[in-house]
Amino acid sequence: MNIEEFFELSAGKWFSHRTSHHLAFKQSEDGKSDLVISTLAADHPEVIKLCEQYEIHPSSASCGARVTWNGTMEWDEEKHSGSTVLVTVPDTKNPDEGKLLREMGYAEKAPVAGTYKMGSDGALMLITEYETMWSEERLWFASPNLRMRVSVLKRFGGFSMASFTSEIRMGGTPASEKANAAANSVNATAG
Numbered sequence: 531m532n533i534e535e536f537f538e539l540s541a542g543k544w545f546s547h548r549t550s551h552h553l554a555f556k557q558s559e560d561g562k563s564d565l566v567i568s569t570l571a572a573d574h575p576e577v578i579k580l581c582e583q584y585e586i587h588p589s590s591a592s593c594g595a596r597v598t599w600n601g602t603m604e605w606d607e608e609k610h611s612g613s614t615v616l617v618t619v620p621d622t623k624n625p626d627e628g629k630l631l632r633e634m635g636y637a638e639k640a641p642v643a644g645t646y647k648m649g650s651d652g653a654l655m656l657i658t659e660y661e662t663m664w665s666e667e668r669l670w671f672a673s674p675n676l677r678m679r680v681s682v683l684k685r686f687g688g689f690s691m692a693s694f695t696s697e698i699r700m701g702g703t704p705a706s707e708k709a710n711a712a713a714n715s716v717n718a719t720a721g
Contacts, residue, residue, distance in 0.1 A: 531648065531652040532625065532648060533592060533593065533620065533625070533626070533628075533648055533654070534592055534593045534618075536648065536654050536669075537569050537593050537594075537595050537618070538569055539671060539674060540567045540569075540595065540677065541567050541569045541595070542566075542567060542699050542700070542701065543564065543565070543566050543699070543700045544564070544565040544566075544567065544677065544699055544700060545562070545563075545564060545565075545697065545698045545700050546562065546563040546564070546599075546601065546695055546696070546697045547560070547561075547562055547695065547696050547697075548561045548562075548563070548679075548693055548694070548695040549561075549693060549694050549695075550603075550691055550692070550693040551691065551692045551693065552690070552691055553688075553691060553692065554690055559603055559604045560603075560604045561601055561604065561610075562601050562602060563600060563601025563602075563610070564600050564601065564700075565597065565598070565599050566597075566598045566599075567595055567596070567597050567598075568596045569594070569595050570593070570595055570596060570615070570617075571594070572588075572591045572592055572593055572594065573588070574594060576594065576596065576615050576633075577591050577593075577594040577617050578591075580615050580631050580633055581617060581619070581631065583631075583641065584631050584641075584643055586619055586629075586631070590619045590620075591617050591619055592618050592619070592620050592628075593617075593618050594615060594618070596613060596615050596616075597613065597614055597615075597616060598611075598613040599611060599612060612634065614633045614634040615633040616630060616631070616632055616633075617630070617631040618631075618646060619631065627645065627646060627647040627648070628645070628646060629643050629644070629645060630643065630645065630656060630658075631643050632644070642658055642660060643658075644656055644657055644659070644665075645657050645658075651670070652670060652671065653669065653670035654668070654670070655667070656668075656669070662685060662686065663683060663684060663686075663690075664683075664684045665681060665682065665683045666681065666682050666684075667679060667680070667681040668680050668681070674699070675699035676696065676697070677696075677697040677699075678695070678696055678697070679693075679694070679695040679696075680695075681693050
């Protein structure tokens with residue numbers, strides 16, 4: 531599976547359930563969200579705008595997505611909602627890895643660029659360095675309608691949080707046949 535197929539397969543409405551382990555506090559916390567992921571073509575105005583913001587020529591982008599979320603976390607019971615645009619800029623020598631541009635980061639509410647790498651197992655690895663922390667996330671499809679995520683967040687001085695997330699497709703845009711076939715072929719070779 532390549533990055534474009536991964537984004538295509540991710541398109542749609544998802545129910546997300548996350549368990550986060552706050553290592554410093556020795557406590558865990560559950561969170562639930564509704565996610566809506568829409569793919570954006572490489573020549574979409576929002577993709578072009580984000581590339582220009584990072585001073586990257588828009589023709590370097592391979593695909594993009596708009597991610598919108600609305601959810602709650604167990605500790606604060608506040609509504610957590612927002613939206614961001616993601617754009618992939620593949621490495622010219624190895625398109626299975628490259629830069630991931632974000633309109634807004636998840637850990638810090640500011641624009642941030644990280645790196646991505648597509649594994650031979652169809653998993654997407656994201657690494658993002660912020661000013662005060664670093665995050666690593668691995669996403670994969672157990673099936674076309676079940677996406678999994680594990681992540682670690684490290685602040686200066688050590689790991690501060692680890693989380694596991696399961697995301698269940700609730701409807702919306704069905705994945706393309708090509709993306710479904712890519713997911714199923716990865717799962718067949720992994721099993």
